[in-house]
Amino acid sequence: TSPLGTQLVLDPGNSALLGCPIKGHPVPNITWFHGGQPIVTATGLTHHILAAGQILQVANLSGGSQGEFSCLAQNEAGVLMQKASLVIQDYWWSVDRLATCSASCGNRGVQQPRLRCLLNSTEVNPAHCAGKVRPAVQPIACNRRDCPSR
Missing domain, CATH: 2.60.40.10 (Immunoglobulins)
Incomplete structure (x- = not known):
């Protein structure tokens, strides 16, 4: 009360x-x-x-x-x-910027979209979003060029 x-x-x-x-x-x-x-x-x-x-x-x-x-x-x-x-106050998941590419070259790099738990557009501890549905995220191919010769 x-x-x-x-x-x-x-x-x-x-x-x-x-x-x-x-x-x-x-x-x-x-x-x-x-x-x-x-x-x-x-x-x-x-x-x-x-x-x-x-x-x-x-x-x-x-x-x-x-x-x-x-x-x-x-x-x-x-x-x-x-x-x-x-x-x-309502917490929600937000798909944010992409992580750094996993490879610098060679057609095998991927970038993972970053998930953040938000409250009023401010990032908070992900534990607050534990009961919320996470958006589906797919890795994105990156650095598709060949690696330089050695």
Whole structure:
């Protein structure tokens, strides 16, 4: 559970619990929003409101889950809004530049395309991409010219 006013960074498919720990007398009415729109009208967002509105559970996170979440608490004493930002980090494989040719000459050289694991266009430890489908890569022939005579 994360208190509001923070930023949560989570992987796709996970769940998030957002808390709106507001007390008041009389008990405030709590309304949740995603991207400024009431959560009840949000499409493509799997959510549950728990603990008399004080906890919002967002399940099966995806890119559409990203953004600002807020809770609005209202009673006769006044109005209070708290906000949190949700960021979904997604790792993926990228086919990068070719490795150096395996032979300097002689029709037998190959170059392997290099695979990199990326998060927001930054290379990260390949272990983060372990569950992701690797793109098919084929070696490419290189240095097809004959070697010079000895």
